[in-house]
Amino acid sequence: MDEIKKILYQYDRRKFLRGSAIGLGGIALSALLGCENDAAKSNKKIITLNDVDENQPLINPHFVPKAKRVIYLFQSGGPSQMELFDYKPKLYEMHGQEIPDSVIGTNRVSGMVSNQNSFPLAGPAATFQQYGKNGTYLSDLIPHTAGIVDDICIVKSMFTEQINHEPAVIFTQTGNQLSGRPSIGSWLSYGLGSLNQNLPSFIVLISQGGGDQPISNLAWSNGFLPSHHQGVQFMTGKDPVLYLSSDAGPEKMDRRRALDFIKEFNLLQKDQWKDPEIDSRLNQYEMAYRMQMAVPEISDLSDEPQHILDMYGPDVRTPGTYAYNCLMARRLAEKDVRFIQLYHLGWDHHGSLHSGIRKATAQTDQASAALVKDLKQRGLLDDTLVVWGGEFGRTSFCQGKLTQEDFGRDHHPGAYSIWMAGGGIRPGTVYGQTDDFAHNIVDGKVHVHDFQATLFHLLGIDHEKFTYKSQGRRYRLTDVAGEVVKGIIT
Amino acid sequence: MSFLGHFHPLVVHLPIGILMIVFIMEILQWRKPENNLGKAIRLSLVVAFITGVISCIVGFFLSQEGGYEENTLLLHQWMGISLTLFTGISWLLYQKNLIRWYRAGLVVLFLALMITGHQGGNMTHGDDYLTAGLPGLIGGEVKKINSTPVAAITDIQQAQVYKQLVVPVLANKCYSCHSSAKIKGALRLDEEKHIFKGGKHGTIIEPGNAANSEFIKRLLLSREDDKLMPPKDQEPLTKEEITLLTWWVESGSNTSKKVAELNPDSSTLVMLNSFVANHGTTPAQKHEPEALSAVFEKTVSMPDNESVEALRNLSVLVSPVAQNSPFLMVSCVNFKEFDNKTAQLLLPLKDNIVWLQVENTMITDDALAIIAQMPNLIRLNLSATSIGTEGIKKLQALSFLEYININHTKADNKTLEILQKINSLKNIYCWKTSVTPEAVGIFRTQKPETNIIQGIENL
Numbered sequence: 001m002d003e004i005k006k007i008l009y010q011y012d013r014r015k016f017l018r019g020s021a022i023g024l025g026g027i028a029l030s031a032l033l034g035c036e037n038d039a040a041k042s043n044k045k046i047i048t049l050n051d052v053d054e055n056q057p058l059i060n061p062h063f064v065p066k067a068k069r070v071i072y073l074f075q076s077g078g079p080s081q082m083e084l085f086d087y088k089p090k091l092y093e094m095h096g097q098e099i100p101d102s103v104i105g106t107n108r109v110s111g112m113v114s115n116q117n118s119f120p121l122a123g124p125a126a127t128f129q130q131y132g133k134n135g136t137y138l139s140d141l142i143p144h145t146a147g148i149v150d151d152i153c154i155v156k157s158m159f160t161e162q163i164n165h166e167p168a169v170i171f172t173q174t175g176n177q178l179s180g181r182p183s184i185g186s187w188l189s190y191g192l193g194s195l196n197q198n199l200p201s202f203i204v205l206i207s208q209g210g211g212d213q214p215i216s217n218l219a220w221s222n223g224f225l226p227s228h229h230q231g232v233q234f235m236t237g238k239d240p241v242l243y244l245s246s247d248a249g250p251e252k253m254d255r256r257r258a259l260d261f262i263k264e265f266n267l268l269q270k271d272q273w274k275d276p277e278i279d280s281r282l283n284q285y286e287m288a289y290r291m292q293m294a295v296p297e298i299s300d301l302s303d304e305p306q307h308i309l310d311m312y313g314p315d316v317r318t319p320g321t322y323a324y325n326c327l328m329a330r331r332l333a334e335k336d337v338r339f340i341q342l343y344h345l346g347w348d349h350h351g352s353l354h355s356g357i358r359k360a361t362a363q364t365d366q367a368s369a370a371l372v373k374d375l376k377q378r379g380l381l382d383d384t385l386v387v388w389g390g391e392f393g394r395t396s397f398c399q400g401k402l403t404q405e406d407f408g409r410d411h412h413p414g415a416y417s418i419w420m421a422g423g424g425i426r427p428g429t430v431y432g433q434t435d436d437f438a439h440n441i442v443d444g445k446v447h448v449h450d451f452q453a454t455l456f457h458l459l460g461i462d463h464e465k466f467t468y469k470s471q472g473r474r475y476r477l478t479d480v481a482g483e484v485v486k487g488i489i490t
Numbered sequence: 491m492s493f494l495g496h497f498h499p500l501v502v503h504l505p506i507g508i509l510m511i512v513f514i515m516e517i518l519q520w521r522k523p524e525n526n527l528g529k530a531i532r533l534s535l536v537v538a539f540i541t542g543v544i545s546c547i548v549g550f551f552l553s554q555e556g557g558y559e560e561n562t563l564l565l566h567q568w569m570g571i572s573l574t575l576f577t578g579i580s581w582l583l584y585q586k587n588l589i590r591w592y593r594a595g596l597v598v599l600f601l602a603l604m605i606t607g608h609q610g611g612n613m614t615h616g617d618d619y620l621t622a623g624l625p626g627l628i629g630g631e632v633k634k635i636n637s638t639p640v641a642a643i644t645d646i647q648q649a650q651v652y653k654q655l656v657v658p659v660l661a662n663k664c665y666s667c668h669s670s671a672k673i674k675g676a677l678r679l680d681e682e683k684h685i686f687k688g689g690k691h692g693t694i695i696e697p698g699n700a701a702n703s704e705f706i707k708r709l710l711l712s713r714e715d716d717k718l719m720p721p722k723d724q725e726p727l728t729k730e731e732i733t734l735l736t737w738w739v740e741s742g743s744n745t746s747k748k749v750a751e752l753n754p755d756s757s758t759l760v761m762l763n764s765f766v767a768n769h770g771t772t773p774a775q776k777h778e779p780e781a782l783s784a785v786f787e788k789t790v791s792m793p794d795n796e797s798v799e800a801l802r803n804l805s806v807l808v809s810p811v812a813q814n815s816p817f818l819m820v821s822c823v824n825f826k827e828f829d830n831k832t833a834q835l836l837l838p839l840k841d842n843i844v845w846l847q848v849e850n851t852m853i854t855d856d857a858l859a860i861i862a863q864m865p866n867l868i869r870l871n872l873s874a875t876s877i878g879t880e881g882i883k884k885l886q887a888l889s890f891l892e893y894i895n896i897n898h899t900k901a902d903n904k905t906l907e908i909l910q911k912i913n914s915l916k917n918i919y920c921w922k923t924s925v926t927p928e929a930v931g932i933f934r935t936q937k938p939e940t941n942i943i944q945g946i947e948n949l
Contacts, residue, residue: 058813059809059813060809060810060811060812060813060814061811061813062810062813064782064786064810064811064815064817065811065812066780195807195821196807196823196824197805197824197826198824286746335823336807336821336823372894376896376921376943377897377918377921377943377944377945378873378895378921379871379873379893379895379917379943380870380895382893382917383869409728423779435756440757442756442757442760443756444758445757460811461810486780488778489780490781
């Protein structure tokens with residue numbers, strides 16, 4: 001028996017038995033109580049044949065949203081908070097001294113340093129200055145971000161449970177350390193749908209030339225949601241979406257007719273097999289058709305004036321760079337794409353942190369800031385949430401050999417910094433506080449699930465009410481945790 | 491069902507009273523058979539049985555409501571049911587003329603009735619309700635809840651952990667069921683010795699080990715769990731209150747030390763400070779409420795479906811801003827051909843539209859006459875259209891408009907003067923227009939509370 005038939009038979013037997021049991025019970029009960037009509041009047045369903053019925057997209061947010069779309073600038077690898085946002089002067093003083101036992105406590109260290117018998121502190125490989133109206137200390141490695149400090153909210157008190165890249169990335173993106181759950185963008189695509197039917201509501205852009213730490217497509221997976229909600233990855237180069245261009249292909253009308261014909265077949269199939277994935281397939285065909293118009297327009301940068309390109313930095317002309325992707329993100333935001341996910345690799349500085357972090361900031365600082373400024377001048381920042389952050393932070397003690405010139409830092413899940421802007425975020429603020437070693441959080445802890453709950457809140461979604469039932473259990477992005485961080489919301 | 495349940499304390503007195511009369515009549519009959527009370531006794535037994543059954547049923551409903559100590563409840567329930575059955579059996583024995591068996595049974599019945607009744611009373615009024623009025627006689631202790639006002643905390647480090655922090659939480663959230671007035675589960679939390687003695691299931695606090703202390707565990711159960719404390723219909727403990735109690739147990743549940751003596755770490759101190767600052771309120775309330783336009787408090791009828799569909803057919807995006815909300819967001823991002831004529835289609839929805847995106851469309855100043863009729867408009871994006879001052883003039887009556895985007899339009903300094911009159915405006919975008927930086931400067935000095943953004947050069 002082939003797979004599909006198996007599913008089909010199983011479906012029928014189980015659903016029939018359950019349906020008839022509940023159904024008969026329900027009929028008997030309503031007859032007993034003499035209230036056949038009440039069942040119809042009230043919203044309570046007595047007879048439920050299919051629990052897929054329970055899975056209904058929200059369509060509209062639970063409450064009035066602050067943000068309509070999200071640009072998530074994911075900095076994969078674990079950017080060091082001590083070299084960027086979390087100014088810790090004591091670390092310069094204590095360079096080379098052991099991190100106090102009282103600080104490190106029983107915190108977990110990764111397998112990469114667990115055989116080190118010494119944990120000397122390493123003074124930050126950057127200098128700091130005060131910026132903005134509130135005199136926020138920021139690293140000289142990120143002068144452009146420093147220039148937008150009054151528009152962003154820096155959260156210094158993020159923490160996660162994960163200490164290795166893959167599970168930590170998956171955790172940040174899907175709310176669970178193991179792969180298989182939908183990522184944030186998929187939840188939103190499924191829950192709120194598209195604001196522009198000609199483009200996917202969840203688009204992924206990965207920058208080239210960052211680092212060697214890979215990123216797996218499980219991070220933008222649809223999990224158990226219908227598969228047309230997975231992130232659509234735009235490729236590098238002239239053709240962001242493969243096989244879309246039809247220069248020498250059939251006429252548009254012929255294409256339409258062919259698609260309509262295929263659709264009929266698919267609908268027949270669906271009638272027979274009841275496989276919801278056929279819907280996804282239909283959906284993807286239609287999306288591809290509509291994207292044939294919309295995508296070339298998006299990826300044609302010829303209408304961008306010079307001063308805008310300059311703002312994003314010299315890399316912007318090279319497709320696939322972070323700067324190019326930031327510009328693309330703005331263009332997609334202008335077209336009301338719901339969730340634009342960027343990934344930049346190259347923040348994993350176990351050694352040679354000095355040169356490594358300078359390379360990463362050179363690639364990302366200017367364009368990240370330019371994106372916020374560009375959105376702001378276009379009036380898009382009000383309802384676009386921009387998130388800049390990675391999967392964890394780095395240790396204040398050194399990994400490997402500590403020399404005056406160079407050292408490395410290991411993964412640190414206990415405290416890290418991210419920033420957010422626009423879309424209902426309180427601008428020009430700093431939230432949370434770490435100890436003198438940027439190792440433990442002393443105020444305003446924000447767990448990954450709290451961050452996710454806040455993100456949903458800004459989009460008008462109550463993260464506790466937005467569920468999807470799969471394999472007999474209702475799932476949430478935030479699993480069973482998460483509290484909205486009210487302190488960073490306007 | 492819970493409505494019926496509340497009749498239990500009332501109905502239950504019927505079988506009790508009737509059975510008492512049966513006992514009295516039976517004694518009279520026994521003493522003086524010629525009293526001829528047989529018929530009355532028989533009738534009374536039947537009525538006692540029927541009312542007993544009713545009491546059991548409503549009692550069962552009452553028990554479903556929760557809030558009673560489980561074991562006591564179970565015992566009371568089965569005693570009650572047995573009593574009722576016994577009443578029925580007594581009647582049968584009487585019918586069969588097995589008088590001696592019947593009388594022996596009646597004695598047992600009488601004792602069981604006393605016990606069950608007493609149990610029920612204790613469950614309703616509290617264990618020491620009966621004895622509270624007899625100081626020293628039966629051992630019932632009379633003690634009012636310690637109501638001495640707690641000194642205000644000025645320095646958190648000097649605060650008495652137990653007296654000034656823990657006790658107020660207990661008094662607020664626990665005393666109503668666990669103090670001298672009402673002792674559910676045989677647990678009292680109104681005095682140290684009772685707290686450490688525990689309840690029906692033994693001690694509830696293991697000093698230094700919160701994870702193993704029933705006192706803490708019960709606070710952390712899910713909302714659906716019957717064992718959750720306080721029960722689900724009562725006001726729950728705040729997160730900070732739970733953290734405080736956990737820290738207190740974890741640090742040895744000392745009743746005389748000050749905060750400083752327990753060496754709280756910095757995150758505990760932050761928690762304690764915010765606990766003191768928020769005492770009696772939930773932490774969320776300490777933040778300013780989220781900014782939301784007053785429009786959303788208005789009552790507006792739901793949008794007309796046909797008008798919505800007419801727009802959607804043109805691939806104009808129309809969607810409610812939130813579930814069940816009459817307010818709409820309208821966007822022409824997919825319909826660049828939107829013009830003054832198609833703008834007419836917005837009119838039937840004029841009260842509903844709060845966010846309107848018509849950027850990059852063909853509209854001109856004439857369309858603004860239509861937009862001006864939308865009293866609830868909050869956000870308006872007109873960028874990259876050929877509108878100008880003449881059109882903007884029409885918008886002056888919009889009293890909720892917070893956001894206007896006139897980037898890349900024919901707007902000029904005059905436009906800005908008009909916008910200055912719209913007091914509700916929070917954000918104005920006038921990049922790529924003829925608006926001069928000087929005019930923006932003047933605007934900023936006159937209306938500093940409005941953000942005016944004119945491109946990066948001027949950010």
